[in-house]
Amino acid sequence: MSLNDSGKEEKYYPEGSYKRGLIISKGWFQAAILVFIFGFFVLGLLAYWSYTEKPPIPEKVLSSKGEVLFTGSDIIEGQKIFLKNGLMQYGSILGHGAYLGPDFTTDYLRRASDLAKEYYGGLNSERAKISTKDDFKTNRYNPSNGTLVYSEAQNNAFRKLQDYYAAFFSEPTTKFGLRPEAIKNRADTDKLTAYFSWTAWLASALRPGEDYSYTNNWPPETAVGNTQTAEAVTWSVLSLIALLGGIGLMMAAFGRWKFIGWHGRENATLNFIEPGKVFLTPSQRSTAYFFLVMALLFLIQALLGGSIQHYRTELTNFFGFDLAKILPFNVARTWHLQLAIFWVATSFLAAGIFLAPLISQNEPEKQHWLAYGLLGALAIVVFGSLIGEYLGIFGFIGNLWNWFGNQGWEYLDLGRFWQILLSIGLVFWVAILYRSMHTRLKNEHMANMPWIFFFAALAIPAFYAVGLLASTGSNYTVADYWRWWVVHLWVEDFLELFTTVVVAYIFVLLGIVQERTALTLIFLDFILYSAGGVIGTMHHMYFSGAPVQHMALGAVFSAAEVVPLTFLTVEAWSFLQLGTAQISKTTTPFPHKWAVMFLVAVGFWNFLGAGIFGFLINLPIVSYYEIGTALTANHGHAAFMGVYGMLAVGLALFCLRYLIPADKWSDKMAKFSFWTLNIGLAWMCLGTLFPLGVIQLYHSVSAGYFEARSLKFLTSELNTIIEWIRLPGDLMVIIGVIPLIILTWRGVRYRVERVTEKPKEIILTEISEDEK
Numbered sequence: 001m002s003l004n005d006s007g008k009e010e011k012y013y014p015e016g017s018y019k020r021g022l023i024i025s026k027g028w029f030q031a032a033i034l035v036f037i038f039g040f041f042v043l044g045l046l047a048y049w050s051y052t053e054k055p056p057i058p059e060k061v062l063s064s065k066g067e068v069l070f071t072g073s074d075i076i077e078g079q080k081i082f083l084k085n086g087l088m089q090y091g092s093i094l095g096h097g098a099y100l101g102p103d104f105t106t107d108y109l110r111r112a113s114d115l116a117k118e119y120y121g122g123l124n125s126e127r128a129k130i131s132t133k134d135d136f137k138t139n140r141y142n143p144s145n146g147t148l149v150y151s152e153a154q155n156n157a158f159r160k161l162q163d164y165y166a167a168f169f170s171e172p173t174t175k176f177g178l179r180p181e182a183i184k185n186r187a188d189t190d191k192l193t194a195y196f197s198w199t200a201w202l203a204s205a206l207r208p209g210e211d212y213s214y215t216n217n218w219p220p221e222t223a224v225g226n227t228q229t230a231e232a233v234t235w236s237v238l239s240l241i242a243l244l245g246g247i248g249l250m251m252a253a254f255g256r257w258k259f260i261g262w263h264g265r266e267n268a269t270l271n272f273i274e275p276g277k278v279f280l281t282p283s284q285r286s287t288a289y290f291f292l293v294m295a296l297l298f299l300i301q302a303l304l305g306g307s308i309q310h311y312r313t314e315l316t317n318f319f320g321f322d323l324a325k326i327l328p329f330n331v332a333r334t335w336h337l338q339l340a341i342f343w344v345a346t347s348f349l350a351a352g353i354f355l356a357p358l359i360s361q362n363e364p365e366k367q368h369w370l371a372y373g374l375l376g377a378l379a380i381v382v383f384g385s386l387i388g389e390y391l392g393i394f395g396f397i398g399n400l401w402n403w404f405g406n407q408g409w410e411y412l413d414l415g416r417f418w419q420i421l422l423s424i425g426l427v428f429w430v431a432i433l434y435r436s437m438h439t440r441l442k443n444e445h446m447a448n449m450p451w452i453f454f455f456a457a458l459a460i461p462a463f464y465a466v467g468l469l470a471s472t473g474s475n476y477t478v479a480d481y482w483r484w485w486v487v488h489l490w491v492e493d494f495l496e497l498f499t500t501v502v503v504a505y506i507f508v509l510l511g512i513v514q515e516r517t518a519l520t521l522i523f524l525d526f527i528l529y530s531a532g533g534v535i536g537t538m539h540h541m542y543f544s545g546a547p548v549q550h551m552a553l554g555a556v557f558s559a560a561e562v563v564p565l566t567f568l569t570v571e572a573w574s575f576l577q578l579g580t581a582q583i584s585k586t587t588t589p590f591p592h593k594w595a596v597m598f599l600v601a602v603g604f605w606n607f608l609g610a611g612i613f614g615f616l617i618n619l620p621i622v623s624y625y626e627i628g629t630a631l632t633a634n635h636g637h638a639a640f641m642g643v644y645g646m647l648a649v650g651l652a653l654f655c656l657r658y659l660i661p662a663d664k665w666s667d668k669m670a671k672f673s674f675w676t677l678n679i680g681l682a683w684m685c686l687g688t689l690f691p692l693g694v695i696q697l698y699h700s701v702s703a704g705y706f707e708a709r710s711l712k713f714l715t716s717e718l719n720t721i722i723e724w725i726r727l728p729g730d731l732m733v734i735i736g737v738i739p740l741i742i743l744t745w746r747g748v749r750y751r752v753e754r755v756t757e758k759p760k761e762i763i764l765t766e767i768s769e770d771e772k
Contacts, residue, residue: 022445023516028523029447035527039534046538046550047481053547054477055202055214059146061194063155070194072146078195080472081188083408084401086330086393089337090178094199094215094476095543095627097410100177100311100329103628103709105203106219108161108196109136110706113223115157129223136204136224137213148201158197165193174316174324176711179394182328199476202545216551218543219705220625228624232542235552236621239559243615246563250528272510272588272764275658275665279755279762281357282368283436288659288747290350290375291652294343295740297382298645301339302737306730307332312714313723334389334406334413340640341411342382347648348495349374349429351502352457354655356433358509359450360440361762370432377425385418402472409479411487412467419468426461433457449505449519456501459494466490477545484540491640492561492610493533499647500525503599506654509764510592532560539618543627551620558618562611591657594670598650601678605642613638613690625700629708631693638685649673649740659747669739676736683729692722 022029057072082093082104091101113132120128132153140149150158168176169183169192183189202214204224217226307318311329316322353371357363391397392405392415404415412419434441437454444450466489469482504518538546538554613635617626626632653670695718700708707713 019443020445020448022447024447024519024523026447028520028527032523032526032530035530036534039530042535042553043537046535046546046553049547049549050478050481050541054475055545056141056143056146057198057475058141058148061148061150061197063150064152067155069150069155069158070191070197074191074194075198076473078191078193078198079476080402081183081192082195083472084392084395084405085183086334086389086406086408086413088408088410089333089413090328090330092628093196094203094480094545095218096480096540097628098330098333099628099630099633099709100333100711100714102711103219103705104196105199106221106706106709108193109200109203109219109221109224110704111161111164112136112154112157112197112200113221115160116151116153117223119153119156132223133225137206139205139208141205158193161197162190162193165189165196174322174328177311177315177324177329179324179328203543207547210548212548214545215543216548218624218627220700221704221706228621231548231551232620232624235555236619239555239619242556243559243562246532246560250563272590274588274662275591276662276752277755278658278764279759280658280752281363281762283363283371283432284354284357284655285659285751285754286368286371286375287350287354287655288744288751289372290346290353291656292741292744292748293375293379294346294350294648294652295737295744297339297343297346299734299737299741301336301343302730302734304332304336304339306734308336309723309726309730313720315711315715328393331390331393334393335386337411338385338389338413339382340645342378344640344644344648346378347652348460348498348502349378351651351655352429352433355453355502355505355509356436358762358764359453359505360437362436362439364435367432367436370428370435374425374429374432377421377428381414381418381422381425385414385422388415388418389413407470407472409470409472409483412470412483416468423461423465423468426464430454430458430461449501449508449515449522452519452522453501453505456494456498460490460498463490463494477541480541480544481546484537488537488540489534491644492537493529495644496529496533497522497526499602499644502651503602503647511764528563529561532557532563536561536618539623542620542623555618555620559615562615592654594667594674595650595654595657597674598646598653601646601674602643602650605638605646605681609635609638609640609642609685613685622697625705626693626697629693629696629700630689631697634685634689634693637681637689641681646677649677652740652744656743656747659752660743661750661752664746664750666739666743669743673736673739676732680729680732680736683732684726687729688722688726692719695719695722 057075059072061069061071063069082088087093087101087104088097090098091107092098092103092105094105095103097103113136114123116132116135117123117125117128120131122128135151135153138151140151142148166186166189169178169189170181171178172180174180183192203218204213204221204226206212207214212229212231213226216232217229220226220228307323307327308329310318311324311332316324388397388404389406392401395401397405402415403417406413407416407419414422433454437450440450441454464486466482467486470479470486472479500522504513504522507513508515508518534557535553536558538550539558541550541554613631617623617631617635657665696708696713699713713719
């Protein structure tokens with residue numbers, strides 16, 4: 001069923017005797033295009049500034065006597081050694097990475113400044129403190145010949161820290177959470193020290209023409225004169241104003257225009273077709289295997305999450321076993337993050353394949369073989385990249401680590417070969433969808449729902465492939481810019497768009513809402529998400545060496561990201577009322593209660609995880625002390641698992657309801673999974689990550705960021721108790737996956753009886769208009 005321009009329902013005939021016009025006001029389409037163009041125009045400017053104002057990599061770093069300490073190639077090689085060994089999944093650099101190990105920029109800066117003070121007369125000497133601050137704040141880089149000169153105190157500190165990091169990374173035990181003798185080659189640790197030294201230099205030396213460093217004075221370290229900047233305070237205040245103003249405008253619009261929001265069909269009775277009687281195409285039936293793979297990957301990812309958490313309680317003892325010898329923290333965390341993306345993506349791919357024939361009313365011959373081919377390619381990428389990451393970190397594949405091992409960027413860890421293969425696989429998925437939908441698409445306006453569904457799917461490979469611009473040999477600031485295009489822009493804007501489109505389309509296909517209502521909501525959400533989310537990507541780059549423009553725009557526009565999340569929360573009540581009102585008018589049982597409950601959970605976690613927890617850490621003045629602490633992990637778990645994880649499970653349950661015979665389906669299992677996953681996630685966040693993050697933030701402000709990131713603080717008695725409190729939450733999540741595995745297995749093992757005769761129209765619900 002569809003709407004013509006007059007708003008009346010009419011059937012769509014696949015033969016396509018006409019081209020349907022836009023079913024909503026063209027103003028929505030125009031506004032969306034303008035917001036999109038504006039957002040990416042600004043991102044283009046920010047990309048230009050990232051390249052032109054990035055911190056320089058000197059050709060040579062010299063002592064005050066003219067001796068060469070290290071070169072620019074040593075810095076780049078040190079970065080590659082850092083990434084090759086998975087150290088961004090152990091500690092962090094410039095605040096980004098994992099949270100067990102130290103932030104190596106901060107670590108080097110503190111140790112070097114202490115050594116400098118000792119060189120000048122002692123830690124308590126006022127003259128030594130002044131001289132140290134002057135040394136680190138003075139920018140001695142000469143752009144004309146590409147040389148950087150260290151003071152004699154900095155030179156002395158660098159040479160001593162070469163010994164320190166050589167001992168640290170060649171430690172023969174697992175007491176730091178790394179494998180024994182992680183890096184034994186002294187030449188490698190010297191280059192790694194050069195890389196740490198360069199990041200510490202750009203974090204402390206004044207940017208030319210400014211009174212703050214290349215990183216906007218991050219990290220907070222008074223020994224080198226790093227304190228909050230006026231820009232950080234000012235843009236934090238302005239971002240609060242943007243938030244309040246945006247919510248006010250949204251509420252005004254919500255109250256003024258009644259057509260905004262979820263509204264069910266009026267004067268209609270729904271007759272939900274019994275799942276076993278719905279005609280399924282071969283490609284739809286093939287998705288059962290996708291969902292089984294999804295559930296298994298989810299279980300492995302959850303188990304790895306539990307092992308990572310345990311490292312923060314007992315570094316060398318995993319219930320009596322020294323796990324780091326075979327599965328060190330950085331390998332476990334690499335796999336944990338990669339599998340989170342893989343299992344969610346698997347569900348999204350399957351949902352797209354399942355929905356395409358319902359949208360197009362068409363399936364080309366042998367489409368299911370393409371789907372099986374995609375699943376096989378996905379399995380090769382998943383397991384090939386995981387094996388490669390293990391071999392790369394352990395040094396078993398030599399110079400091939402960048403291509404077949406791990407590139408080492410957080411969230412983009414997989415080797416370049418696997419990254420390219422995954423991008424090609426996503427393009428192949430879009431081709432599968434287009435093959436099914438092209439007949440429908442050519443008869444639709446390009447802003448109607450079939451095209452929006454296709455464009456939302458197309459954006460997934462397009463914006464994931466941008467991550468290929470983040471190479472291991474790039475200047476860190478430039479690589480980080482493109483990395484966040486994937487981690488933030490791909491996830492928080494275009495996966496969010498696909499989420500909105502898929503959920504809206506499901507309710508249209510079920511007959512709960514009219515297509516015009518759904519399309520209006522899609523455009524509204526896209527405009528609101530894009531208005532803040534596109535430019536808001538820059539809130540990740542406050543301290544990555546990017547110029548202050550990134551902070552200014554990132555702070556203000558990321559505050560606007562909370563506006564659509566607030567809108568979704570307001571709409572949650574009408575969403576639930578919609579379901580109650582519509583289902584009360586049905587003549588048959590509603591088959592998707594728990595799938596819809598997972599969609600409701602998506603709205604809840606979107607507001608709490610992405611909205612509240614995200615905004616908490618996005619203010620520059622908070623992020624300055626907080627970045628790389630448990631509050632970041634708290635936001636990540638609540639936002640990614642709470643939104644995309646819950647949606648992935650909800651989509652799986654929706655599709656499986658049609659794939660599993662009625663006598664093999666279990667609402668009790670779906671219900672059990674819903675409550676255990678949601679309660680477990682809430683326990684994790686509210687019971688451990690949030691309180692631990694608040695304590696760590698307080699310690700960072702009161703004692704120092706270096707102290708807050710130290711193993712001594714992380715393994716203190718109070719923190720250890722809080723970490724142990726998380727154990728029941730982890731267990732609930734792990735247990736909650738088991739019913740999903742059973743249900744997905746039933747989808748493969750027990751096939752619903754095939755409906756052999758294809759109806760004139762493939763529908764899930766019969767809709768009859770009531771007499772007025």
